Amino acid sequence: MTVVAMALSEGVPIFELAAPCAIFGTDRSGSTGGGWYGFRVCGPQDAKVDKWFRAATEYGYDALAAADTVIVPACHDDALNPPADLVDAVRTAYLRGARIASICTGAFVLGAAGILDNRRCTTHWLHAAELARRHPTAEVDPAVLYVDGGQVLTSAGKAAGNDLCLHIVRSDYGAAVANDVARRLVTAPHRDGGQAQYIGSVETVAATDPLGPVLDWAIAHLDQPITVDQLARHAHLGVRTLNRHFHAKVGASPLTWLHQQRVRRAQELLETTDDTIDLIAEKTGFGTSAALRRHFARALATGPDAYRRTFRILPHKTRSAKISG
DNA sequence: CCTATTCCCCGCCATA
DNA sequence: CTTATGGCGGGGAATA
Numbered sequence: 001m002t003v004v005a006m007a008l009s010e011g012v013p014i015f016e017l018a019a020p021c022a023i024f025g026t027d028r029s030g031s032t033g034g035g036w037y038g039f040r041v042c043g044p045q046d047a048k049v050d051k052w053f054r055a056a057t058e059y060g061y062d063a064l065a066a067a068d069t070v071i072v073p074a075c076h077d078d079a080l081n082p083p084a085d086l087v088d089a090v091r092t093a094y095l096r097g098a099r100i101a102s103i104c105t106g107a108f109v110l111g112a113a114g115i116l117d118n119r120r121c122t123t124h125w126l127h128a129a130e131l132a133r134r135h136p137t138a139e140v141d142p143a144v145l146y147v148d149g150g151q152v153l154t155s156a157g158k159a160a161g162n163d164l165c166l167h168i169v170r171s172d173y174g175a176a177v178a179n180d181v182a183r184r185l186v187t188a189p190h191r192d193g194g195q196a197q198y199i200g201s202v203e204t205v206a207a208t209d210p211l212g213p214v215l216d217w218a219i220a221h222l223d224q225p226i227t228v229d230q231l232a233r234h235a236h237l238g239v240r241t242l243n244r245h246f247h248a249k250v251g252a253s254p255l256t257w258l259h260q261q262r263v264r265r266a267q268e269l270l271e272t273t274d275d276t277i278d279l280i281a282e283k284t285g286f287g288t289s290a291a292l293r294r295h296f297a298r299a300l301a302t303g304p305d306a307y308r309r310t311f312r313i314l315p316h317k318t319r320s321a322k323i324s325g
Numbered sequence: 326c327c328t329a330t331t332c333c334c335c336g337c338c339a340t341a
Numbered sequence: 342c343t344t345a346t347g348g349c350g351g352g353g354a355a356t357a
Contacts, residue, residue: 227333228332228333238348239333239334240346240347240348243333247335253333253334253335254334255332255333255355287356288356291356328357329357331356331357333355334351334352334354335352336349336351337349338347338348339348339349341344341345341346341347
């Protein structure tokens, strides 16, 4: 079992603690067919969390140093100088070969541990300049959600930690499991559009996605019938290889993914227009209302009509009508 | 709901 | 040798 350890420190902001706890700390071995992380919160006894709580941690920084993966959330805001014992523990873990991931200003801990030198990385945009000033050889990119540098991963402010944690799950257990986790958390599996808004390690960048443009193309032509052969041609790949890329990156087969996109668009149209079901079937590329109803019901366990009744966003003029319930 | 036909998918294996 | 590719075929899903 691989151990994921999250660092607490005095005054750590509470927001960033949530994603690692929810993602690594909830057992998903049911989805993976066996394995999951052992999650440990490591820090000083009775550390203050934000301004309102105190944490009784079970593990100290020695456990952090011994972990396979170390998550370092932000340190207390004014003190961009993290505690020395935390820095030491992170450095020890790094030298042992552990994977190190920071959220927000947690990057300053990695910096102090000397592991951002000559490395592409990111942090909260407000503090990017300061990080770059302290570590002149670090290449700080304030414009991305996260940077995957292999052994060392850094993410931007707050919510980007969520993306980073899901990214880690994706690399460890595959896209399907990561999607499943995201779905249970009711977050988007990856941020809008399916294109990667992160910087991968050098090897990853070179080898990554022949797929991105194809996804964009498909979404732009959703209203037309799309075959798997067409997708393959647009990707300059064989059908068999396209299948594999879909499973690796999206976690589903091409047709399944297409259906998901079409259902999603149908939801939008049901919410925001008064189009008939037949028209929506056309606009979403299902072609017939029968096909739309079938896939809609399978995905959402409701029919389009019922969905519209509860989620239609009424234009202002008819807002005064009775509210059904 | 049932049937016929087409399309998709994934393990297997040869190939680069 | 390792890794990515893609053709093939049977069984399953989608569509008409």
